[in-house]
Amino acid sequence: MIVLVDGLLWAIALALGIxxxxxxxxxxxxxxxxxxxxxxxxxxxIMLGVVGxxxxxxxxxxxxVGRWLGADSGLTGLCIAVIGGAFTPGGPVIGxxxxxAALKGGAGTPQVIAxxxxxxLFAVQRLFIWELPVMPExxxxxxxxxxxPLPFLAAAAAMLLGRP
Amino acid sequence: xxxxxxxxxxxxxxxxxxVSIAVAVAVSAVVVxxxxxxxxxxxxxxxxxxxxxxxxxxxxxxxxxxxFVAVLMPRxxxxxxxxAESGFMGIVIATLAGAICPGGPIxxxxxxxxxxxxxxxxxxxxxxxxxxxxxxxARVLVWELPFFGGEFVIWxxxxxxxxxxxxxxxxxxxxxxxxxxxxNEAGG
Numbered sequence: 001m002i003v004l005v006d007g008l009l010w011a012i013a014l015a016l017g018i019x020x021x022x023x024x025x026x027x028x029x030x031x032x033x034x035x036x037x038x039x040x041x042x043x044x045x046i047m048l049g050v051v052g053x054x055x056x057x058x059x060x061x062x063x064x065v066g067r068w069l070g071a072d073s074g075l076t077g078l079c080i081a082v083i084g085g086a087f088t089p090g091g092p093v094i095g096x097x098x099x100x101a102a103l104k105g106g107a108g109t110p111q112v113i114a115x116x117x118x119x120x121l122f123a124v125q126r127l128f129i130w131e132l133p134v135m136p137e138x139x140x141x142x143x144x145x146x147x148x149p150l151p152f153l154a155a156a157a158a159m160l161l162g163r164p
Numbered sequence: 165x166x167x168x169x170x171x172x173x174x175x176x177x178x179x180x181x182x183v184s185i186a187v188a189v190a191v192s193a194v195v196v197x198x199x200x201x202x203x204x205x206x207x208x209x210x211x212x213x214x215x216x217x218x219x220x221x222x223x224x225x226x227x228x229x230x231x232f233v234a235v236l237m238p239r240x241x242x243x244x245x246x247x248a249e250s251g252f253m254g255i256v257i258a259t260l261a262g263a264i265c266p267g268g269p270i271x272x273x274x275x276x277x278x279x280x281x282x283x284x285x286x287x288x289x290x291x292x293x294x295x296x297x298x299x300x301x302a303r304v305l306v307w308e309l310p311f312f313g314g315e316f317v318i319w320x321x322x323x324x325x326x327x328x329x330x331x332x333x334x335x336x337x338x339x340x341x342x343x344x345x346x347x348n349e350a351g352g
Binding site: 012017036039042045046078098109117120121128134147157 | 178335
């Protein structure tokens with residue numbers, strides 16, 4: 001699956017490169033240079049984000065997070081789920097395994113949905129390492145504020161629809 | 165209409181956001197080393213370093229795509245489809261684009277920034293990123309499905325479907341609110 005996604009990415013890059021080359025050689029050369037420079041600038045951040053986040057994640061007490069998301073935890077649990085989601089460090093493995101472990105450990109579905117959605121939307125580390133350096137700052141903060149209600153909306157929807 | 169020069173954001177190699185993460189990483193690494201010993205410390209390092217190496221080609225592909233999009237994408241098309249005047253449809257289009265966009269955060273942010281630079285509206289951009297984070301198939305197939313199983317994932321996606329549109333509209337409302345306040349301040 002990962003190979004497929006990688007292949008698709010390179011296929012898109014290649015197709016765009018061919019289109020650029022047919023317009024003009026200079027366009028191709030400039031764009032490639034721009035892309036490579038951007039990539040090189042991101043490398044220290046990726047290094048920090050990927051290699052470093054393992055250490056932050058190693059300190060995360062998974063069972064404790066799971067306990068907080070209990071089915072009876074109500075609105076407080078929901079708020080904890082959202083904050084916990086936002087501050088869960090590391091890559092997708094950590095966020096999803098915490099959520100899955102919580103679900104198995106008896107956490108409420110709405111809480112786990114709120115947790116995974118908050119983590120997907122706000123993961124603080126991703127915000128700092130990827131989004132802020134690359135995107136205009138104004139757009140980043142607007143996005144964060146505009147998405148604040150989403151985990152709660154999702155949890156409310158999960159409660160209304162009943163559990164799967 | 166003459167095209168305005170492309171707005172490229174000057175990028176610093178190191179800035180406060182990176183520094184704060186670096187501090188958190190350094191502190192955690194020291195705690196792990198002292199608590200769990202050097203074996204665990206190096207175990208984490210090697211496994212994450214492999215991940216880092218596997219990510220690099222993706223980063224390069226994404227940066228190239230972003231650079232090409234910035235020069236190839238006709239500006240009037242971007243403005244018409246996802247520009248400030250694109251209305252509700254612009255947000256819907258951005259949501260669909262986010263859901264089918266391949267790759268992770270490494271890919272999405274440079275590409276989104278390229279679209280912002282050539283005139284995509286803030287609301288549409290917010291919808292695009294939100295849609296990618298919540299509905300992107302790559303993440304669902306590679307990560308979420310193995311951890312949670314089909315039932316939960318389908319359930320979660322159905323619930324998340326309208327959320328990018330909600331976020332996009334909210335962002336747009338905030339933008340016009342800020343603009344109105346600015347105008348009032350300037351006028352009063």
